[in-house]
Every structure is written in C-alpha cells, then in structure tokens.
Amino acid sequence: FIMKTRIQVLSVEHKSGRSKTGNDYNMHVCQCIVHGVDDDGNEHLQIGELVLPKGHDTVKPGMYDGEFGISVGQDKRIGGRLLQLSPVKGAAASVSSSAKP
Numbered sequence: 001f002i003m004k005t006r007i008q009v010l011s012v013e014h015k016s017g018r019s020k021t022g023n024d025y026n027m028h029v030c031q032c033i034v035h036g037v038d039d040d041g042n043e044h045l046q047i048g049e050l051v052l053p054k055g056h057d058t059v060k061p062g063m064y065d066g067e068f069g070i071s072v073g074q075d076k077r078i079g080g081r082l083l084q085l086s087p088v089k090g091a092a093a094s095v096s097s098s099a100k101p
Contacts, residue, residue, distance in 0.1 A: 006035040007050065007066045007085065012059055028052040030059060053082055063088040 009030045016026040034046040050066075052059060064085040071081040 001070055002083065003068045003080070005066045005068065006088070007064045008033040008035060009050075009059055009061050009064060009085070011061060027054075028056070028059065050082060052085070056082075056085070059085055 009032050011031045013029050013031075014027075015029055016024070018024055028051070030050045030052065032048060032050050034048065036044045036046065038044045064087055066085050067083045068080040069083050070078060072078055
C-alpha cells in the first residue's frame with residue numbers, strides 16, 4: 001500500500017554525529033508543510049520534520065509529491081515511512097495561486 005501526499009519543503013538541514021549508543025549517523029532533515037484535504041474538501045495544513053531515507057536524491061525547497069509506505073518499528077508500532085519525494089512540475093505557479101484569497 002502506497003499513499004501519496006503533497007509536501008512543501010521549506011528548508012533542508014544535514015545532521016551527523018554519534019548517537020548515545022556509539023553509532024555514527026548521517027541524515028537530512030526537511031522542515032515541511034503537509035498539504036492535505038479533509039473530508040469536507042477543505043485544505044488542511046500541518047507543519048513538521050521529514051527525515052529523508054538513506055540514498056535519497058538531493059532535495060531543495062519547493063513542492064513535492066511524497067510517496068509513503070507502511071513500516072513496523074522496533075517498538076512494534078505501525079507507521080508511515082517515506083519512500084520518495086518527487087518534484088511537482090509547475091509548482092511555483094501552484095504555490096503562488098494557492099496563496100490568493
């Protein structure tokens with residue numbers, strides 16, 4: 001099962017270091033706005049962070065379609081996991097048109 005969601009990336013930060021367990025980490029964290037639609041057809045915005053999967057292509061600020069899959073974590077909780085962000089063609093026009101009243 002794959003779910004698609006429109007995501008606006010505002011910024012991307014590279015983080016690396018060593019965890020408390022002694023393992024090295026290297027990741028890219030995106031500050032994002034998730035553009036969703038509720039059951040009544042009204043736009044619903046949520047703000048959050050998105051960690052890119054290892055080996056993901058470079059991401060710059062802009063509009064993307066995010067593809068998510070289902071994963072089960074070490075704590076046995078079922079959740080979403082980013083598979084791929086794909087740039088939205090003509091996104092600059094759609095962002096500015098959505099800002100109009």
